[in-house]
Structures are given as structure tokens and as C-alpha cells.
Amino acid sequence: MEPDPKLLSLLEKVNNPIELFKIQITVKGVYGFAEDWKLTDETNPGIFANVVRYQGEDMFGKIKGRELTEREKFEEYQKNSKKNKKETKSPEEEEQMKKALALEEEEELKKQQHLGTLQEQDKLFFISEDKFKTISIQYEETHTIEIKNVRQLEEEILENRNFIYFIRQPAITEEELAKLKKGKTKNLNNAELTQIIFKGVFDLSDLLEPGCTRTTARAFLKQEENADCPKYNCDKMYVKVEIETEPALTPLVEEIPVLNIEPIIVQRIPSKFECVGQFQRDIKEAMKALDEEYSKLYPSDQKVKVSANLTVQKRQELQKKKESFLNEINQSGKYKILQDRLRSSIIRVCIDKFAKEGLFAGVNKDEQDRLFAELYVFMMEEMQTTLGEYVINNKEDIHEDLYQTYDQNQRDRDVVFQSLKEQAFKKFKRFAEQYETINQVDQALKYYTNMVLVDPKSATIFAKYCFKIQRFKAAEQLIQMVRDIEWNKENELLMACLYIRRERFKEATNIVQALLQKEPINTLFNLLMSFIYKQQGNQNMADKYLRCTQRIFMRTMGLLTKGFPKQQPDPHVLPNFKQQMIEQQEKAKKAPVLTQEQTDQIQLELIEYFASRSLFDLAEKALVNIKDKTTQKINIIKAQIHIFNENYAEAQSLIQKILNQNPKNYEVYLIKGALCYQTDQFYEAEETFLKALSIQHKRSFDILLRLGYLYLKRKSWQDARAIFERALDQQVPSNSSLTWLGLGISNLRLKDPIAEECLCQASIHEPFNGEVWGYQALNCLQQKRGQQAKQCLQRMEQTEVNDLDLLIELAEEMNKCQDFESCRQILMRVYNSKVKIPNMGQLLKNLGQVHAELRRKDEAKQYYEESLQYLESGNEKAKVIQEMKLL
Template structure:
């Protein structure tokens, strides 16, 4: 009979469709008891923090716990009575609450667009430390729940391919091109030149071997230089004559001919004959080609002489005499060897020093030079970008950040900065696009969520609130108020588990319905009270917002920082006041900035950080008297020495103030200390050199200026003072003239220095040089909008110099031009000079 029953059941099972088999198995209709509800469906709206948690469960935990409570139908008072009376028919343990839990698999919802899942979930009994020891332990081996979940919207939305990438916004820079043909032909030319020079050297050596051996002996003697030059010239003429007559030059000519043809074709873009172009064009081309070839030959020869200096038999020292100019090969290596810093390190140091003194033009120049070393150096590009931000040059900063990202489109910090710059320029859609990409890559980044909230507040308040809820949950984790992601399955926090109100059957006694429903509501309230979701306090919330504010502050996005301050509850904190001061400083509103900092110092007079910021603002606003007092106040503070850069900057600023106020003795002492703190500071050595010069300590000035020149070879002020020092100290015209030439290469408009140099050259009767300097000074004075009275004085000096050169008419024209303009108190003097010159030149006035 049993066997027949099994066969019957199997036949009945086989007759079922696949769907019927699925439902029957899931519901376990015949094998085990199932939980029955009067209503088998319910809905719950997930918003705010609950929606944030739900997304987290799908994305990270891939599931959620469901808890079922079995509680006695009587109310709490009746349960207490029953426990006291203990009726014979009642098992007291049945009055305890029993909790069951089961894990719902959310993995299907990771599929884009998925809104439904059907599962059969198994329950286990849940007990914690608070569970009574007498709690019943029913058999739950076959306790299952058939569960069907439907979502109104997918947790993982459908993404249509292809998805946009950051490269759609900022294209990657093209891969470096292979060496162009022009470079290849130049390298080939250099190789041929080296072979030719070596061949010539060998022929020359073979021809004059005896004479050269004799010359080596004469090196040790006191042979007259004139005799040496004559001997060399004779050998040279003899060699060239023999070399041409023998036809050997033709061999070398053919050797280099191919290289020159390639050079003309690939570098100068010439093909065929040049007879088809005009005489002027052909002459220009031949001139360019000649200059290029001569320079290449000179460089090859210099390198060969330098490498084989010990083996040379003739004296080629004149070839190396020019190697100390900045443009020549090997000079930078000399600088590196003497200063122990590379060109990049040198430029980074100069940028830092010049920015301390707010000399932004020099900083920008050195940053451009830094970028020229390696145009793909992202660190150099970003240094330049942040400098532009500090100077409110937003468009330039955007270009630099975009350029950096074109070389590395995956740098998230630079992407975030670009989003901020786009927001600042009101390119909202681009900023949102970048932040959405960043959120995909790092869903737990606090700054991304807060920034996105800030961007979309005016467009989509609901989405903005949702992003803030996510940010708050991230901050709760960072404060260790809730567990880290991924731990929910192993160690669930009950406040994270939603209360699901499932309709529960009640006896058909209406008088008891109300009491039962009230009991259920009390249980829900008790659940929520026992497992409250941690909330941020106002102080913790402000700490979170300050993370965003500090990011904007560090990125010099002060308008966005100011906008973020409106989210704070407490607006009175020192940190916020300091930020507001920096915003005023950024806007060049110095008075408001100083008022805020002075108020802070009134309540925090010992705060060194605030006082340092105060000094920087005073220096930038050119309030030098107050700045000097404040620097003197902080210098004895031992805490200041812990930060060597700040400590050094105080001396650099104080020395500059003394130079500006012409207190050269004080400046000399201060810059001496600055050089001790940082011995490779070109500006400190320059300050020491200038102050020593003005104190008539010319030897010390020269030593200091040469150190400044070593650490910054292109500083026109240093070169100018070297020239001035040479003229003052022994009237060394040649040295002064050489320094003046270097100054003119990087002339940046040092008007007063040029006028002083002009006077010194005038005093040693070098009137032509004096005139050239005065003309440059006057041109720069007009460009810099100097006072008319000052320019008039310069022009009078120029007229006097023209008189010394015998250019009386030019001098007269200058006097007349000044007289026709705004001459003020100079009118009488000018008329006297004009009359005098008229008399000298016999011109009727």
C-alpha cells in the first residue's frame, strides 16, 4: 500500500507543469506547515535614510535580514497576570516573545532594470543577550517563507551603452610623435661633423707631429704668447693649402653634402634648386643655413675639445672661454654641481621665495619655465594652476587643469578640482557629469556627495536631500557611530532593519481587535526606541560640512567655500572667521580682512597661526610699519622655529621692508640671518648684497651678489647691482659692462636701478652707455605710469648726457619738449638751459 501511494504521488507530481511544481515546492503545501497571513502583500515607501540603506544593502551587502516576532495575543497586563496565576492548561514559556530571522538575497537587484524577485527563504531563531533563558526553542528546520518583492523603480538603473567617459569631456593628449625628420637629420649632421673634425685632426697631427712635440715642451717654458700665435698661424695656413691642393677636402665635402641636403629638405622645407626664389629670399635662406651650420659645428667642436682636453696638443682654450654663458652646453651642469639642485628644484625654490614677497610676475615667469622642462609634468602644471587660482586667474587655471587631465584622465583629485572650476564658471552640466563619474568610481567619498548636493540644490531639492542623507551616513561611519560597510550579514545592527507592518490575523471578537492592534503599535514603537538610528549632532554635522569647506579653501575656490558656510549651524567658530578673512583677502578687500583677524587676535593673542596670517595680510596690503612690529613680536617665539619655511619667510619679509624703507643697516643684519637659515636663497643673498652695497661694504656686497647670481643666474636686479658695485668699487668698467649686458638680456623694467647705473657711467665719462640706460629707463617709466616729475628729471639727465656727447640739438629738443608739457617748478631752469643751448648752437630763440 505504501509503495502504491508513492507511485500515485509521483504520477500526480509528474503531471504538474513546471510552474505548478515551482509554486508547490516553494510553498511546501504538503510537506511542512507554512505561515499564513490574512493578507499576503504589503507595501512600504522607501525615502531618505531608508532608501540610502536599501541601496547599500543591494550594492554592498547583497541582501537584507527579515525578522518575525511570535508574541502572545493577550496584552502585557494579561500576560503578567497569567504568569502569576500559572493556569494548569498554560505553558508559561509560551508567553515569551520568539524572534525568527531569515536572509533575503538582493543579488538579483544588482541587474540593471531588475524590479522583481521571487524567493523561498529559510528562517532560524534569533536570540541575543537580552533574550530570557526560558525562551522556547521551536524546531525551525522546515520553516520557510515564500517571498515575492516588487519595486516601483529599479535600485540599479538601466545604463545604455556606450556610457560617457571623462575622455568625452577632456580628450587625452596624443601619444608622443616619433622623432621628426628634422631632428634625425640634425643628429646625422652632428655625427658627420664629428667624423670630419676627427679626420682633420688626424691629418693635422700627422703633418706636424714634430712641431707639436716641440710645442708640448714649450708649454713648460716662458715662450712669448706672440711667438706661439705666429707658429700656430703658420701651421694652419700650411695645412689648409696642402689639404685643398691634395683634394682631400673633396672627400669630406661629399661626406657632409648628403647631410646638408637632408637638412635643407626636412628642417628648412626646401627642395630642388633655390634659383626660383627672389634674391632677397635666397640670401635670407643662405644666411639662416650658414648661421645654423656654424653654430652646430661650434657646439660639436666644443664638446669634442671638452671631452679630449687632456689629449690636445694645440691650445684650444679660447674655444672653452665662452662656456660660462647661460645658453652654452654644460652651463646648467655647472650650476647643478655648485648648488646641488636641479633646474626643476631651482625653479620651485624661486617660486616659493617670490610668492612670499608677493612678486607674482616673477612667480608666473618661473612657473612657465618649470613647465617648459617637461610639458607633461602634471605636478608642475598643477602648481601653476593653483598659483593662478590664488591670483584669481580662473580661465588660465581651467586651461592648465584640463591640460594636466589630458595627460592623465584618471586623476580623481584633478577631476574634482575641474568640477569646482566648472561650477565657478557656471558650467553646471559639466560639473555634474564629472561628479557623477567620480561617484561611480568611489560611492563612499564624502566630498563627492556634499559637492553634488551643493551643485543641484537649486535644480532638484529632492535629489539634493538624498545626497545629503548619503553623506551623513558616510560621516556616521567615519565617526565610528555605525559599523563599516559589508558587515550587515555577519553582524546586523537592528536599527538598520526596517519595521515591516504585516497584517496579523486576530480572533473574531471585535472587542479585542482594538487591544491587539494597540499592542502591535506598542511593539513597533518599542522596536524603534530600542534600536534608534544614530543621528548627527549639530556639532558633528558642522564638522562634516567643514570637510567640504576645507576642500574648497585648499583648492582656492573661495566663492564655493563661502557658499558652503551657509550650511553650518555655528557661524562663530574661529576657523570660520579665518576662512571669511581669507575670502576677503582673495577679493583684495584688505580692510575687512584685517578687521576680522584683529578681532580674533583680541580674543586669542597667543595664537601664533592667526598672527602669522595677520602678518601676511599686512605685508600684502603694504602696511609695512604694522607688519614690521608684528614680525618683531613673533620672531622670539620658539614655536615659530618648528616651521623653518615660515621662520625663514619672516626674515625675508622683514628684510624687504627695511630695504623698502632704506634702513640698509637693519636690512643687512636681517638678511645675514636669512642666509644662515636658508643658504641657497637667492633673494636673501640679493638682499644682503644690496644692503651691503648701500652701506658701502663693496667687498661683502660683491660676494653676496655673486652667491645670489649663482642661485638665480637670470635675475636682472642682481646683475644690475653687480654692475653698480663694480663701478663704485674701483670703477671696473669692463666687469660692469659685462654685468650690464647680462642685465639687459632679462630686463624687467628696473627704472631706478638703470638711472643709478647711468649716473655712474656718466661719472666715468662713458656717456654712450649712460645715454642708452637713460633711454630705457624713461621708456619703462612711461610704461609703468611713473610721476611726470620723476620722468622729467630723467629726461633732463638724458639732455645733459647728450650735451656731453656733443648732441646739442637733441638736448635742446628734450628741454623744449619738457617745457611744452607739465614742467611745474622746472620752468625757469628749462628756459635757462634752452637759452644757453641756443647761444651755443647760434640758433635764434
């Protein structure tokens, strides 16, 4: 079976795509246009340009009249010779003209015979392109067009979207055009002085044939709609173009490749052969020997209860035992014996593998690396599988430390896998809430923004956080975004509250009235409507909705008696209106009246709603309606209002008053702790959070996280480590990057090697946290691992870091390593940060020293001079001046 040449050409095109396609285009003429154009151009030369445009390339031509035939030339000669005898030709010349005339008649006869054999469209082309019969627009130059997107050209040709344009337009300046329109021109209408565009489909499908590089194409042109220019009768107008390409659009494959198909069998390493079985048995023997040696060093206590999850303290203890055991077995030489035993079984597997591959004969480096990679993966899989089977089958016999370590590693692996599979929305929400807990506003905003990008409907959550940090304009935009997506009662209420804050009472009223139409007996909606009217000063309407609320409350509480069925009046008896009014007044006197406590309870619903959404300015206005302002709930809300208004002293005294009345109020301890944390009263905040932990243990992760970062600020590393370990024990799964980061920082400051593992866990759970990479770089620098430190710094440069102390410490370490360029970059990052820099003078002095080391004297001098404005110590200023003299 012979291969299809077209298919081979297509395959060649796919394998070797054309990067640059050149088209040489020659316009042979434009035919079938209005004859008035020739007269216009003859009487007004140079006014119009006749342009053919293809692929952005313009080609200019001129109208050419038809040529005279030999008969017409002979008749004209006879006519002129009679008038002027001087123009007569010699007998030889006349004889030559007669021969040309006879030859033309023969050719004309042949043309007429050929014309009879053609179809209608071909007849049109034949007649239109006869230079002796019709006028045309001729183009002289050949243009070259370069096309890089060849695929797009092919799609245009296949989909009939390959267009060619003919444009007739004025070729004069705007000033000359304005003069022409004002003046009188011969054989020219002002309406013609506009651009006229004709468009046609340029069929180049012949070029898709394999090897085709030349073709001639004709395209009929149609005038595009334009109300400003006249409509011409050019139904038979077309353009004729000759095309030559380099290379062929579809290459021609002349030599058909011979396919030598050989069977290829990729043989994987068998898992049940004798050599593999021996390898598995050796692993089990090695595991048994290691278990025995470990038990000798640390006697087993089978009575100890094996916990489901290891605490951080237990992990550290096992890690120290592991390091001590490995040190002992390496120094004693026992490791060498196990190594030799395993080496022999590994060699057997290698021999079996490479024997099937032909050893290294004819194997290049890439294939050699592939073989070793396959072998390594196979060995690791077999070892892990065999190890897991051995531990599970001998659970009761092996040392409990080994089983616990293996079991915990499996759990950690599953936790990391699950955390990496966590949905983006949940991950961003968790990050945002945790950063909100430790009061890092910028990071919280970043992750709330990412959360909204993933799920726009979650913008309500983001808006509530904006309420807390008093960014009400952003909150309004977020809520409006959600309202455009879907209707939600909570969003409508929040938008109404925002309108009330801005005193746009009309919009707020419309929203709440729409809610009341859906739920007319909702007490919160009626209270909010009463509140709106009261803010407007319309007391009558405010009282009306308040009475509705009170009546709904009384009905809910069962305080209203059931009414009797309405009786129809007797139409023959005149009603006694005075008696009816007296009866209604008596009923009103006997109706139940709400107590002051119940009235406050009704108003408290609206106030608590405002407080729960952090709308404390509205809550403060609503507090006016409360009669008894000494209750515990009201005092808590008043304390939050004082915090909102930054009256911290009054808030603290009120909180202390509440705690004196109820020393076990968990909610108030949280408010006090957050207030102390916000005002940098770290010792008071520590005491408050510890009391809150003693009251309630179940929901203590947020408190532990905040308390841990409080200890980090105080540089109390031991306390921070203990708190973060407790936080990790409480959180399941332990996927909090901030907890791992805090634990890593505290261990790093305590010179504990486990810090690196904690920081690695933090980078797994939050790979775009700049502080994680910064502390990892610091850890590497302290251990003299410069290359890894630079890699961590590169990752840090791609993120934001707000911890200026960390950056300054990194700069100092880079300065010690004499990497002055990296030191300069880090210090410049501190200098350009938006965060307030506490010791600007020292920073500028350091920048001057680094630039001086880099021999950038002008910049060093600039920073030295600037540092003098901030430095307070006279000695420091004198040192700076001395260094400036040395530059």
C-alpha cells in the first residue's frame, strides 16, 4: 500500500512548521469598474489614488484606456493622410500595416471561436482582460509580503476570510480637498471626494496543494456600505492577481521515507524474581538487626500507652534518640556490616537489570541516567513497601519508638497530602482568618482578596472584615458586587446599614421596605425601619414601626389574647359610635403593657446586630433607646464602642468593671486581650489570654496563636515554643503555616536543629510567605550554607516581607559573609518599605557603609549625609563624618 502524498505533506508541515512565509504579489489589473472614473481622472489628474490592499500592503495603480486595434490605426491613418499629405507613409510601410491588419483579423476569428467554447464567467474574464476592448487599472510593481503567522493565513483561506481590498480615495491634502469642495470642478461631483472601499474574498486554495508556489487568482469586489459616498454600478468589478510564494505553503514530499518498524519491548524490573526476593529478605533482616540494637540502647517499655498523635515534645525526644542511635551504630562499625549485606543483593538486581539492557554497550549518557533513575525508584519503592509490611506484621515485637515514628510519619504524610488537596477558597479563608487573629492587616487583606477572586460570592465575608478595620467604602463595593450576583437577606441588611451611615436614608428605606414585603413580621426589619425614620427626624413613622415590633414581640411571647371573630353589623339598626369609642378605650386600658426590661430587650436585638457586624457607630446611636444602660450586655457593647472610637482608657476601665462583677466571662477576656495586644500592653495581654485559656480549653487555638506571637514580640523564645507546640497538638490537621513558622522562629533562636523542619513545614503549607523564606535563609546563613541561603533569598524577593527586623538581621549576616551586593539589596528593601522604620539613622549609616564597600562613593556620601539628620548621638555623627572624609 502506497502512502498518501498529501498526508506526507501535512506531516512534513507539522514536523517542520514554516517560520517565515514570503508572498510576491503582482496585480495584473482591476476590471469592470465605472467608466466615469477614467473621464474624472483625465480631467482632474492627480486627485484620486487607486489602491489595492492585501495583508496591510498597499499597491498604487493608474487607469489605462483601451488600446487601438490595427484596423482602427489603419482607418485613422487613411483619414489623416487625406487631410495632411505629409503624414503619408511609404508603400513598404503601408504594405506592412496591411499584413498586420490581416494577421489581426485571423487572431480575432480565433478569439471568437474560443469565446464560444467558454462559460459565462470565463467569457467575462476573457472580454474584460482584452486590452483592445475594455479599460483597466494597471499596476507596475511587484510587492513582497512577509507573513509569520502561517497558521492564521491557512485558516483564513479555508474559511473564506482571506480578503483583498480595492480603495479609491482622494490623494491630496485636507486643505486642497477643502478648496476643491468649495470651488467648481469639471466632471467631478463633491460626493465623489470621499473614500470608496470595495472588498472581495481572495481565493488562494491552490496554494494548499503540495508543492504549489505559483497561482493566478481573481476576486470579485463588492462596494461596502457608506452613506457618505455614492453607490456605483460595479457588479462585475474584479481584481486579477499573480502570486508566487517562498517556500510552498504545503511542502511536497518527493522522497517517501522508508519506515523500519522494529518491535520495542520495555522490560520493567520484575518484582518476584529471586534477586528481588533476596533484596526484600535482606531489608527485613537489616530492620530486625536495627531493632535489636535500638532496644539494647533504649530498653523497650511495652506498658507505655501508644498515643494516636505524637506531641511536639515527644517528637523532639524521639529525634534526639534517633541521632544518638545513628551516631552510636556508625562509630561502632555495625552499619558497615549491614551495608555490605545489602550491597550484595543490590548488585544482583543491577546485574539482572543491565543484562536485559545489554550492559553499557552502545548506551549513551542519557540512557544510562534513565536506567539508574529507574533502578533508584524501584529500590526505594521496594524498601518502603517491605518496611511497612515488616512494621505492621511485627507491631507487638518491635520497639514502641520505632512503631510510633513510622506511624506518625504515615500520618504526617497523609495530613500534608490532604492539606495540599485543600480547596483554594478554604485555604485562602483560613490564611486570612489566622492573619486577622495576629493583627497582620496587610496579609489578611491579601488573602481575603484572593478568596474573593476564587469565589466572588464570599465578598460578604471580606466586607465584614472591612467593617472591623473601618474600611467602609471598600465594604460597600464588595457588598454591591455580591448583590449584583445574587439576592441575599444578609447583604441587603448590610447595604442598608451602610446607607444609614452615609445618611442616604431614601436608599436604605427602599431596601428595608423590600425586605418587609417578604417578611412583614420580622422584628429586626421593623426595628431597623423605625431607626431609619428616627435618624431622619420623622418620629411618627418611627413610633409606628416600633409599635409593630412591640406587637410582634407580644404575640411571640403570648402576651396578646386571641381576638373574637368579627361580627357583621345589622343594616337596619343605626350604630352607636359614641358607645363603640368608649368600649375601645376600655379595651385599650385593659391591654397588656410591656415592661421597661421587655422594651430594652426589643431594642437590644438591633444593637446586638450592629455590634456583631462591627457597626459600632450605629450601635452607639441605637443605645439612646435603651432605658437601663447598666446591664452586662450593654456594658460589653459600650466597651467595644469605646475601642472603636479609640477611647482605650475608658474601654479598659469599663472592661475591668465587668470582670469584677463576673470574673469568668470568656468573651470579655477576649476583648480585653485583643485591646491590650493592639495597644502593645504585652504583659497585660499575656495575663488576660492565660486567664481565658483557663476558663475554656476547646476553642483555644486562636488564643494560643495570638499568645505565641505575643511571646515572639517579647522575645520570650521558651514560652513561645511551648505555646506553639500546644497549638499544633490542638489543631488537627496541623496545617497552620503561622503555627509552624512561630515554632520554627522560637527553635531557631534557641539554636535547636528542629527549627529547619518546622520552617520547611511552614513553606509547604504557605509557599508564598516571605517571612518563612527569610528565616530559612537566616538558618542557612547561621549554618554556613551560603548556596541554599541564596536560593531562599531569591524566593523571598518574590514575596512581601513586613518584618523589618528580619531583613536587617539578614543584611548583617550577608555583610559578615562579605556579600555586599546582597546586603545592599536587602537594606534598600527596608529603606523603600512603607512600614515606619524605627532607627532610620542607623539604617542610612549601614547603607552608606555598604555602598562604600562596593566603591559607589557618590551614593555612599548621599546616604551618610542623610543619616546625619536622624542620628542623635554625637559619637555616631563623628564616626559618619570621619567615614565621609575617607571616601
